[in-house]
Structure formats: C-alpha cells, structure tokens
Amino acid sequence: MSGLARAIERVMISPANYWAGFALDGGVAAATIAVGASATPAGPAAIALALAAGAAFYSLLEYAVHRWLYHRWPTIVRRIHRHHHADVRLVQGAPCFATLGVAAVLGALAALVVDRGLAATFAGTVLAGYFAQSVVHAQLHRGRRAPRWLDGLRRHHLAHHRHDDGNYGITTTVWDRVLGTARPAAERAR
Ligand SMILES: [Zn+2]
Numbered sequence: 001m002s003g004l005a006r007a008i009e010r011v012m013i014s015p016a017n018y019w020a021g022f023a024l025d026g027g028v029a030a031a032t033i034a035v036g037a038s039a040t041p042a043g044p045a046a047i048a049l050a051l052a053a054g055a056a057f058y059s060l061l062e063y064a065v066h067r068w069l070y071h072r073w074p075t076i077v078r079r080i081h082r083h084h085h086a087d088v089r090l091v092q093g094a095p096c097f098a099t100l101g102v103a104a105v106l107g108a109l110a111a112l113v114v115d116r117g118l119a120a121t122f123a124g125t126v127l128a129g130y131f132a133q134s135v136v137h138a139q140l141h142r143g144r145r146a147p148r149w150l151d152g153l154r155r156h157h158l159a160h161h162r163h164d165d166g167n168y169g170i171t172t173t174v175w176d177r178v179l180g181t182a183r184p185a186a187e188r189a190r
C-alpha cells in the first residue's frame with residue numbers, strides 16, 4: 001500500500017476526522033443553503049425544487065457510493081469500509097476535504113444551468129444529506145437505544161451488514177427497491 005493510501009486510511013478511521021467532518025459538513029451545509037436561498041432571484045417554488053433535487057440527488061449518490069465505491073470496486077475506501085463491517089462500533093466518515101470537494105464541484109456544475117443562489121442551495125442540500133446520513137447511521141448502530149422511528153431503516157441496514165450484497169441505502173430504502181438490491185430484513189430491530 002502506498003504512503004498516500006495509508007495516510008487516507010488513517011484519516012478515514014480517525015475519530016478526529018469523523019467529528020471534524022461532522023461539524024464542518026453540517027455547518028457548511030446550513031450556511032450554504034441559507035446564503036444560497038437568500039441570494040437567488042428565483043421564487044420560493046424554485047428554492048423548494050432545488051432543495052428537493054438536492055435531497056433526491058444525495059440519496060442516489062449515497063446508494064451509488066456505498067454500493068460501488070465501498071463494496072464493489074477494488075478501491076482503498078472499500079478496504080477501509082471493511083473495518084466498519086468487521087466492527088460496527090467503528091463509525092467512519094469520508095475525509096472532510098472529499099465531502100466538501102464533491103459539494104463544491106456539484107455547486108459549480110449546477111451553476112452552469114441555474115443561478116448561483118439556486119446552485120448553492122442544491123449543493124448545500126446534497127452536503128446536508130451526507131450530514132443527515134452520518135447522524136442516522138450512527139443511530140442505527142445504537143442497538144436498543146436507537147430511536148423507534150428509525151426501526152425500518154435499522155432493520156434495512158442490519159440486513160446489509162448480514163448479507164453484504166444489498167440494502168446499500170442508509171437514509172432511504174427507495175433505491176434498493178428501484179434497483180433490485182433490497183434484501184429481506186428478517187431480524188427484528190428490537
Ligand atoms: Zn457497507
């Protein structure tokens with residue numbers, strides 16, 4: 001393994017990255033949405049559409065990254081994701097430079113088709129989606145202390161940990177059902 005790969009692995013499994021990324025992603029997402037929504041000359045309907053598009057895009061991105069980057073392609077992140085599958089107490093976050101970088105690129109691409117305010121609203125919502133995923137995923141692994149309203153997602157995710165070849169969605173089960181990777185959640189959540 002190269003020195004760079006080892007450095008990335010060290011970053012990804014460190015609690016410091018997890019908490020720094022958590023705070024940064026949440027803060028930047030909220031600020032970007034607030035600034036974007038107030039800067040756009042577009043009306044509330046367009047802002048609502050940008051928020052919905054960001055949430056939908058995030059959920060598909062979450063599915064794709066987990067399915068292919070974390071489980072299929074022989075990437076360094078797949079190796080790192082194995083740590084979480086080996087020990088669910090190890091909750092890892094993507095390096096914060098990666099999540100912020102992806103959001104910045106998405107914002108720049110969106111700005112090619114809509115005004116900057118709407119583009120920022122869209123990109124901020126995608127980042128907020130990742131923030132929400134971090135919160136939800138940590139809750140899913142809290143055993144009986146997990147909130148009841150997350151039971152459905154918890155059963156879905158625990159089945160992912162058992163089968164390893166399906167249930168890639170964390171914050172939604174929609175893409176697993178649409179793309180044929182839904183696995184039965186036999187185990188009761190509590
Ligand atoms: Zn996984």
Ligand SMILES: [Zn+2]
Pocket residue numbers: 084088137141157161
């Ligand atoms: Zn998990």
